[in-house]
Amino acid sequence: MLISKEVAQSIVEEAVSIMNHNVNFMDEEGLIIASLDASRIGDFHEGAVEVLRRKKEVVIDSGQQYEGAKPGVNLPVSLNNQVIGVIGITGAPEEVQQFGKLLQRMTEILVKEAYLDEQDELEAQAREAFVQEWIQRNYEDEKLFATRGWMFGINIHKSRIAVILEMKDFQNEWYERIKNEKVGVKEEVNMQRYRKSLVRLIERHFPEKHEHILLPRDSARYILLLSVNDQQSQEGIRKSVVHRLDEIQQALLHMYQQQSVAGIGDVCTRPGEMRKSIEKADRALRYGVDNGHRHYFYDDLGIESFVYDVPLAVRERFVEQKLKPDQFKNLDEYLGLLQVFYQHNGSITKASDALHIHKNTLQYRLNKFTDMTGLDPRSHRDSTLIQIAIAFYHSS
Incomplete structure (x- = not known):
């Protein structure tokens, strides 16, 4: 099944909110995988099998017409020119048939969005795995590894500086929201949506083709590997980094009232130096958090460095x-x-x-x-x- 049961159920709920009729989603084997009538999930739907065979709409006038089917309209759902399932509206055909094409089109749009989201997520996971290998120096052949980087649009030989950006009070605020035992999984989904919105906001402040890299570290922290011009003076690099961080932190505060602290490592001119820069950024971050700074450079640490x-x-x-x-x-x-x-x-x-x-x-x-x-x-x-x-x- 190209679409998960969870996605199918969300599509059903969205459709019902618009059409005020029960809607079922059947997979490529004719099994009901999503419905507002929970008792029907897992049932065989012979009408859906007929839709899959014909690859076109099937109208059911009587519950006796097809096994496991109720009166209504059932339509094929296609993705990339392939029928991947069936969507059906339960009700008197003369009442619900007018919704058929609308439901079919809406479902295919939602299915495509879910599919593209999944593909984007898989690509993001592959990219994150690559960056993690880079940070951990978990590779033997640097040339081969650099070639893999080009597939993601990453030049590992470009000079960069590591930054760790932490969302202040993120953990405590979400703990207060989800500690209630009555809170369902939707609150977890809300948290993940919020984190994705933060990522999108941060990435909007990365100029195109400058190869800045953003890597979520945990629920409250993000690693930023900022591309820098190593022909600039040290002071010039610091100013450009501070300027970019100021823009990001101001945007976080303006859009989400989210305060943040950044720790900044040192410039890496070779791929193998990145891990050290991240470790230094982490120390600078901890000092910044403990001493109320919005951002802090590792190079400015004295005794605090150890x-x-x-x-x-x-x-x-x-x-x-x-x-x-x-x-x-x-x-x-x-x-x-x-x-x-x-x-x-x-x-x-x-x-x-x-x-x-x-x-x-x-x-x-x-x-x-x-x-x-x-x-x-x-x-x-x-x-x-x-x-x-x-x-x-x-x-x-």
Whole structure:
């Protein structure tokens, strides 16, 4: 059967909503595979077999005329010049025959749409499988693999930069929607439709023939392999990537009120580098999520570049030992002050100006921090420990 039972049932329900008569869909063996009358599903329909044999409409006046058939009109359903099933309207022939051609045409349109959707899905799955092989370096002959890429319109030798785009609060929102045990499979379908709509929106911001690649990673994340011009300066590449991400994130917010965060890896000039760029994008993303950034480059990470390699329990223990959070009522305020202090290379004058406080006030707060933790932010040794502890604190 070229059309699944689920698709056939959706067609039946759509037709009934328009015609107000029971509609049945029979497969190429004359079995009813979709109907509003659930008791008839699986029954043999001799009238459908006659339609398949003749390849034209069969009108049934009496229930005694054909086995398993009721009065009504039955018509062949064709796809690519091949009869693949039969659609029938139950009712007095003189009442329902006027709907026959309309039902047949509508059904064939819906069948074709479903078939094309399935073909698109299969092609998308094949493309995703290829990209996954590329990322995992699951190939031996690079030339042969590159040739396979051309079939999908992908040039694996083109310079690219990996981005991971995460939809904020996606998991929690959909969990709240589907956790009710009364929610049916339609809510899952709605979620998949929503995700596809996000994909289409993102892809609309990819210029034609620039070979940008979009790969769903999980329910809330998407990998973007953005084509870049490696003749540009590093700053030029960064600006073009940020510009594209800004457009995508603004569109997501405008169309779906969907906030997002992006982590950006580094430029890959060889096919085998892509996995590393994705790993770096993932680290940048986690830092961006933890620190409230819309997008963040891996190259801008300092100590944070290795933070997530350290087990969470170890990070939490280090924070407890070095920052002693239980002794502070306003630890976040002190940590913000310290970050500005370190951003200005320990300059009291520059940091106090940036914080809009007097130099003596800054000195007092630094001394207070030392009294509370035993660590001096002005000490080279202690400042290293403090910055590691701050990075651990924001990642926990």
